[in-house]
Structures are given as C-alpha cells and as structure tokens.
Amino acid sequence: MNKMAIVLAAGQGKRMKSKLYKVLHPVGGKPMVGHVVDTLHHIEVSRTLVVVGFGSEAVQNYLGDKVEYVLQEQQLGTGHAVLQAKPLFEKEEGVTIVICGDTPLIQHHTLQEMIKLHEQTGAAATIMTAEMVQPAGYGRIIRNAEGSVSRIVEHKDCTPEEASVKEINTGTYCFDNQLLFEALGHVTNDNTQNEYYLTDVIRILAGQRKGIQAYLLEDGSESIGVNDRPALAEAEQLLKRRINKQHMINGVTLIDPENTYIEADVQIGMDTVILPGTILRGSTLIGEGCTLGPNTEITDSTVKDEVTIKQSVVQEAFVDSFASVGPFAYLRPGAKLGQHVKVGDFVEIKNADLGEGSKVSHLSYIGDATVGKNVNFGCGAITVNYDGFNKNLTEIDDDAFVGSNVNLIAPVKIGKGAYVVAGSTITQPVEAGDLAIARERQVNKPGYADKIRSRMKARKINKSE
Incomplete structure (x- = not known):
C-alpha cells in the first residue's frame, strides 16, 4: 500500500524562548525534525510533506530536497495545518501518516506496527495512544461501550469525567488519505481555542461509522513532544539511554x-x-x-x-x-x-x-x-x-x-x-x-652572572629608597 507522511512543523515554539525554530532544536545531536524525517524514510514512505510556518527558511535549509514543503501562514490549529497539504495530496490513494516534528523519540518499528494494525483492520484512522498517570495537557481518548474509539477531546475541552481518562492522544495518526481530506472539509473551529482540530476528523469519521483504531504504545516515552526546555532535556536523557543501551547490546x-x-x-x-x-x-x-x-x-x-x-x-x-x-x-x-x-x-x-x-x-x-x-x-x-x-x-x-x-x-x-x-x-x-644545525654558537662569559646580580641588586635598593 502506498504510504505518505505529513510532518507538522509550523509552530513557533514560543515556550522554548529561543531564536532557533523549535523543531531545529537538537536531541542526540540531530534536530528533532531530522529524527522524524529519518524515521519516515526508514519505513519507505513515498512522499514526505513538511508543513512549515514562521522561520520556514531555516527548516528548508536543513532538510533540503529530502522532503516537500507547504506553508501554513496562519496558525489556526492542527486540522488547518494538515489541510494545507490538500492541493498536493488530495488525489493520492493509500495511507497518510500525520506526525509532529517535535516528537523525536518515535521509532520506525513503532510506526510500522501502527501501520500494520491500520491495514489489517481496514480502519479509516488509527491513533497512536499512550497511558499516562498524569495526563494533564493531553487530549483524551474516549471510547464507546464496545471499546472502540469514538472521539478525542482536547484537555481544555474535557468534562471532569473525560479529564479522568488516562489514555491520551500522542498526536501521531494513520489515515485513509481520501477519507482524511474529505472529513477535513467538515471540521469547524467551534471550541475554546477557536482552532481547527485534527482530532475532530476522528469524531467525524466515527459518526460516519468508519472504523477507528487505537495503537497503544508499550513505551509511552516514545510519544514525548518537546514544547519547552525541560521537555527537551527529558527527551535528550531518554534518547541517550536508548542509544547507549543499543551500543552495549552490540558489544x-x-x-x-x-x-x-x-x-x-x-x-x-x-x-x-x-x-x-x-x-x-x-x-x-x-x-x-x-x-x-x-x-x-x-x-x-x-x-x-x-x-x-x-x-x-x-x-x-x-x-x-x-x-x-x-x-x-x-x-x-x-x-x-x-x-x-x-x-x-x-x-x-x-x-x-x-x-x-x-x-x-x-x-x-x-x-x-x-x-x-x-x-x-x-x-x-x-x-x-x-x-x-x-x-x-x-x-x-x-x-x-x-x-x-x-x-x-x-x-x-x-x-x-x-x-x-x-x-x-x-x-x-x-x-x-x-x-x-641552525642556532647561534654558545658563548660563556666567566663571572658575568655575578656582575649582573650585583647590578640588579643595586637598582632594587635605589628604587626602594
């Protein structure tokens, strides 16, 4: 099946408090977006489209011609960001992966397993999820009575009952490409942020009785998104341990x-x-x-x-x-x-x-x-x-x-x-x-060292007087 990818990299990253574009901050010696793009190339996607915004030149200078680009001029939400890809992707058939450019720890075999689940079940969409003890700030996965995913609720829009859910949306998805762009046409900004949420696509597809799957991560740390310096340091430590462990396994x-x-x-x-x-x-x-x-x-x-x-x-x-x-x-x-x-x-x-x-x-x-x-x-x-x-x-x-x-x-x-x-x-x-030999011949002057000492001593006495 044809595989494509959309990398969301338009956010300015104000919480990083940096002149450097957020997704260019390095983790393990490589810009975060570089990890994401390399992972996508490892699973052999046919097209990778990076959605860029403010400071886009820096991202393009780094990634070069390895990917395609589209500009999101206004930051109107994740749904709006993906919609910018419509002119380039809407006629494509196959699976489209949507992934954030600030998630450097997601591994290629994880994406492969998610895609495998998506294809085997014939889902319209598959969400990468994780369970967190303290899920504050993350969108919650809401399941119906049968256990299937019915919608994703952003943290700021959660009811108290929904806020108690531990399973969260990591922000990485697989979509049937045609269904993705069809559903995006029905997304509105009727929410507390006045933004167009990509998560509303899940609700729309579920309402159309399309199959929605959730791929639950074994290691939730893979899903970490870097929005500030503490998260950057956490990602650095997690990746360091992963890299070191693999080298030790290799001898x-x-x-x-x-x-x-x-x-x-x-x-x-x-x-x-x-x-x-x-x-x-x-x-x-x-x-x-x-x-x-x-x-x-x-x-x-x-x-x-x-x-x-x-x-x-x-x-x-x-x-x-x-x-x-x-x-x-x-x-x-x-x-x-x-x-x-x-x-x-x-x-x-x-x-x-x-x-x-x-x-x-x-x-x-x-x-x-x-x-x-x-x-x-x-x-x-x-x-x-x-x-x-x-x-x-x-x-x-x-x-x-x-x-x-x-x-x-x-x-x-x-x-x-x-x-x-x-x-x-x-x-x-x-x-x-x-x-x-290229040096002056040595000349010794008998007793001359004592004369120099006497002169220097006399000068020192005169200066002290």
Whole structure:
C-alpha cells in the first residue's frame, strides 16, 4: 500500500524562548525534525510533506530536497495545518501518516506496527495512544461501550469525567488519505481555542461509522513532544539511554553509561571500551577494540581498530589502527594519523598526515604538513605554517629525526633519514641523510652572572629608597 507522511512543523515554539525554530532544536545531536524525517524514510514512505510556518527558511535549509514543503501562514490549529497539504495530496490513494516534528523519540518499528494494525483492520484512522498517570495537557481518548474509539477531546475541552481518562492522544495518526481530506472539509473551529482540530476528523469519521483504531504504545516515552526546555532535556536523557543501551547490546562496554554521551548517528565496533565523560558526536565511526576516554570528545571523525584516545579532543580527523592519542591532545580538522602513530600530551595536529610509526610525544604543533613513516619529533618541535597571509606546507620524509625545540619555517622539506639538531630554526631544505644545525654558537662569559646580580641588586635598593 502506498504510504505518505505529513510532518507538522509550523509552530513557533514560543515556550522554548529561543531564536532557533523549535523543531531545529537538537536531541542526540540531530534536530528533532531530522529524527522524524529519518524515521519516515526508514519505513519507505513515498512522499514526505513538511508543513512549515514562521522561520520556514531555516527548516528548508536543513532538510533540503529530502522532503516537500507547504506553508501554513496562519496558525489556526492542527486540522488547518494538515489541510494545507490538500492541493498536493488530495488525489493520492493509500495511507497518510500525520506526525509532529517535535516528537523525536518515535521509532520506525513503532510506526510500522501502527501501520500494520491500520491495514489489517481496514480502519479509516488509527491513533497512536499512550497511558499516562498524569495526563494533564493531553487530549483524551474516549471510547464507546464496545471499546472502540469514538472521539478525542482536547484537555481544555474535557468534562471532569473525560479529564479522568488516562489514555491520551500522542498526536501521531494513520489515515485513509481520501477519507482524511474529505472529513477535513467538515471540521469547524467551534471550541475554546477557536482552532481547527485534527482530532475532530476522528469524531467525524466515527459518526460516519468508519472504523477507528487505537495503537497503544508499550513505551509511552516514545510519544514525548518537546514544547519547552525541560521537555527537551527529558527527551535528550531518554534518547541517550536508548542509544547507549543499543551500543552495549552490540558489544560495546560503557563503564558509566550515565556519564557517556553518544549521538544518534555514531557507529561503534564491538569490544570497544568507553570511559566516563566521553562524548561522541556527529557522523563519528569507531572501530573494534578501542579504548576511549576518560573525558574525550570525538566529532565527525573516523577511528579504526585498537586505538587508544585519552582525555583528548578529536575533530574531523582520521586515526588509523593501533595509534595512541593523548592525554590532552587536540586533533583538528584534516589530521590524519597512520597505523601505530603516537600523539602525546599537549600536542596539536591540524591538516597534517602522519605516516605509520611516527611519534609526536609532547608539547608540539604540527600543522599543514606531510610526515612520512617512523619520524620522531622531540619536545616542543613545531611547524611554522602561517606567515600572516598564507598557510604553507612542511614535508618530512621517512625516518627523519626532528629534535626538541625545533622550528620548521614552512615551506620547507626535510629529507629521508635527515637529522635536525635540537634548538634549530630551519628555513632551508635539509637533504636526505644530512644533519642540520641552525642556532647561534654558545658563548660563556666567566663571572658575568655575578656582575649582573650585583647590578640588579643595586637598582632594587635605589628604587626602594
């Protein structure tokens, strides 16, 4: 059966108190509407239409051409929002899913099960419902004597008896597409809010003796809608626990799951161990058998098998197998570490390719460089890549040795097996196998230190007088 979807994303989200469009607030590192659209794509809907309103450009910039758009210029209720889709959808046949763009926790298998119930029963509409101990603020599911759904009553319109009902409307539905738009033509705004409620479609269809089904969620937390910052934080925690649990089921060890933050699109291989305080963001890919953390942040990076990264920041970088990073290292965009590379404490790598077995153990900066295999950098060695106008390249061939406190003034090349003596400032190429010394010859002046101390002491006395 043909499946379509309408995503309601026109609300301004005033309760968020934010300049950011509500459905673009991230949960698990991804905007809420992104979760919803990805879930719909996972169940292979043929068309996804996003209803946008104020600030629509931001939503369209994020989602791009993955979906279609329609504008709801006036916020006149959920029924009015869905009605904006009529010119695009009214001739379609099949099932239309209506879902809110601020419900990021609904899972694809949940939608699949709801659609399955809808199709098997031949219902005109199927409502996703949940049971809540404290249902205040939610529309109530009202059933008839036979137990079928007869209508949905918004909280503000509930009688005391209706308000006592625990089963609530989550705001997600399946409709027979033709019947949906036919019923929408009969919806009025005769209610306390003077809005056109989508829920009135249920009442209309039930009055026409069309079948109405309810799909009751096993886990009501999936239905959470984010309207303010406390709800945003709640959704973040719920998604974090779901993500962490799935990684552990897949063979990843999280020493302290409550203090481990893994965003939705991160992939991790089995037997990797993640220590507390670690944050994995974006499209990060982690291999098998790694040890990450504690207090490590990795964003949009690839880390291959058997890598150790301690107390470091890795951003848009590549780390090959058996490498070690940290503690307190910073891999910036474009850093690429080969196998068995060692990057130690207080080392920064930016837009640089380090070959297999090379070592930058401490207190160094390597930027805009290509480094061969088995190159060793001493403490405090740096590539001087910026002249105030342009970034320049440093090239270092295999087996070279760069001593402590060496400045390599780019552009410059160090040949294979060359040796640069500690304290040198290199401005010219060093050929393969050569030794380079670029520093002033040491001069000792006997007894001069005592003379300096006497002068300084005399000046100090004169100033105090």
